[in-house]
Amino acid sequence: MAGPTSSSGRSLMAFIFFFVACLTSGSATSHVPFLMWSSHSLPPLASPTAGHITSSKELGVYLTSTFGSGSHTVLLFLQDKLSKDDFTVFGGVFGNKEESAFKNLEAAVQSSAASVTLPALEWAGLSAIPAMLQETLVASPLLVDEDTLFHLNINTSVSNLLLISLPYCNELYKSCKEVLQDNDQIIGKVLSFMKSRGLPYTAIYTGLQPSRVISETSVPSQPVGRSLLQTVELEVKPPIMFNQSGSPCIMLWAQNLNISLSGSPSSNWIDLAAQTPSLTGSLCNGTNSVLVLNYASGYVLSFFMSQRFYPVSARNWFSLDSVQLQANGLAASFTGRRSIYAPAEYSFHCKSVSSFQDALLVPDPTSQNSSGWRLSFIDFQIQGFGLANGTNFSYASDCASFFTAGIWMGLLTALLMTLIFVYGLHMILQLNTMDRFDDPKGPSISVPQSE
Structure with missing residues (x-):
């Protein structure tokens, strides 16, 4: 949006103009904001017109x-x-600067030698921007965080692409503003490290996908007149399916695949379900199935399943034996408890599968990172065997048992009332009438008296 500037005043004007353009640009096409600043000069870029999507x-x-x-x-x-609404709602453009969730970001742009801002960049997929930078720089992206960056030796003689993945709010443990403030703190620490080492850099802040998508509706298709009720059709994402030899083998679906690389439940969470993975490394056969989800952000999530025949039930059962998470060159393994199982021709479904609260996934004691990393899968369903049609899951075996606490309380109360009723009826049946009564009409008894 703005070309390189030579003073902090011009950078401040470019930054304010970025937010104003964000407010005035509106379109039904999905887009994300794109912000780039550098410690050195940048080529000039013509300012886009209002409402233009780059x-x-x-x-x-x-x-x-x-x-x-x-x-x-x-x-x-x-x-x-990330969307432009995040800046206008949680930024300090028209409100108090002290309440802005982007303090470090604003300070970095204002003090940079040059900055380029695009209020609306066409969203072309989850991995479009990383792939574009990888092709331009001819360098593979290196996933780092604020801790590993301090131990990293950066060679400036070659091109480097350092990827810092930031979560977005899902209202699981923190509000949106708190998550964005935490992200802003990470940006500030990373930039402070680069300045302390005297390393030249170019920073880019954008989103993997838009946080708010406005779908375009056709005006002629809308009914004329007033409407009290409106039906909204929510788009349901398709399940992840692995095919082997042209036939479906493994199927998985989850509303959220939340992971955390910190030991605290209130730490930042990353939802992998919002990203599209590759299934390289997955395999399946008659006894074992492995589903490997490789994400462009550097995370690898693997599900290990097996099936065996149980003579007692005279049928095959499959179980989720373990889940493995790989990130930053480290790995953590979580063992599935006995409750994660289903008949081989069924699928397994559970509203919540986590490793820390009502845990169905137990950290493997032999894995060093299992105690610090956490998993939380919401509305989770998986099937590793017996896929018949390949388009839908088989009948689901749910993790919630049929006899819940409420049902047990009702049954015990009904049993207690039945016992009281039976005891009372038994007491009534044991009552007997007297077989002999005094007859007042009979002869009286006389007792002779001797003188």
Whole structure:
């Protein structure tokens, strides 16, 4: 949106203009904001008109002119979700600056040598921007965090693409503003590290996908007149399906696949269900199935399942034996308890599968990171064997047992009342009438008296 500036005043004006353009640009096409600043100069970029959505092709041309020659160190702050509304709602553009959730971000742009802002960048997929930067820089992305970055030796003679993954609020443990403030603190720490080392850098802050999507509706298709009720059709994402030899083998669906690399339940959570994985490394046969989810952000989530025949029930049963999470070159394993099982021709479903609260996944004591990392799967369903049609799950065996606490309380209360009724009826049946009564009409008894 703005070309390189030479003073903090012009950078401040560019930053304010970025937010104003965010407010005035509106379109039904899905898009994400794109913000780039650098410790050195950047090529000029013409300011887009109000409401213009920058295409991926236009961004690719600009990135090629920026990183086409020489070595560059790029910091990609990639948030799970981001939209322009996040800046206007949680920023301090028209409100108090002290209440802004983007204090470090604003300070970094204002003090940078040059900045480029695109209020609306066409959203072309979950891995479009990382893949574009990887192709331009000819460097593989390295997933880092604020802790591992301090131990990283950055070679400035070659191009580096450092990927810092930031979560987005899902109202699980923190509000949206608190999560964005935590992300802003991470951005500030990373930039402070680069400045303390005297390393030149170019930073990019954008979203993996939009947090708020406005779907375009056709005006002629809307009914004319007043409508009291409106039916909203929610788009349901398709399940993850692994095919082997042209036939479906494993199927998984979850509303959320939340992971945390910290030991506290209130730490930042990353929802992997919002990303599209590759299934490289997955396999299945008659006794074992392995579903491997490889994400562009660097995380790998693996599900290990097996099935065996139980003579007591005279049928095959499958179980989720373990779940493995890999990140930053480390791995943690979680063992599935006996409750994660179902008949081989069924699927397994559970409203919540976690490793820390009513845990169905127990941390493996032999894994060093299992006690610190956490998993939380919401509305989780998986099937590793017996897929007949390949489009839908088989009948689901739910983790919630039929005899819940409420049902047991009702049964015990009914049994107690029945026992009281039976005891009372038994006492009534044991009552007997007297077989002999005094007859007042009979002869009286006389007792002779002797004188």
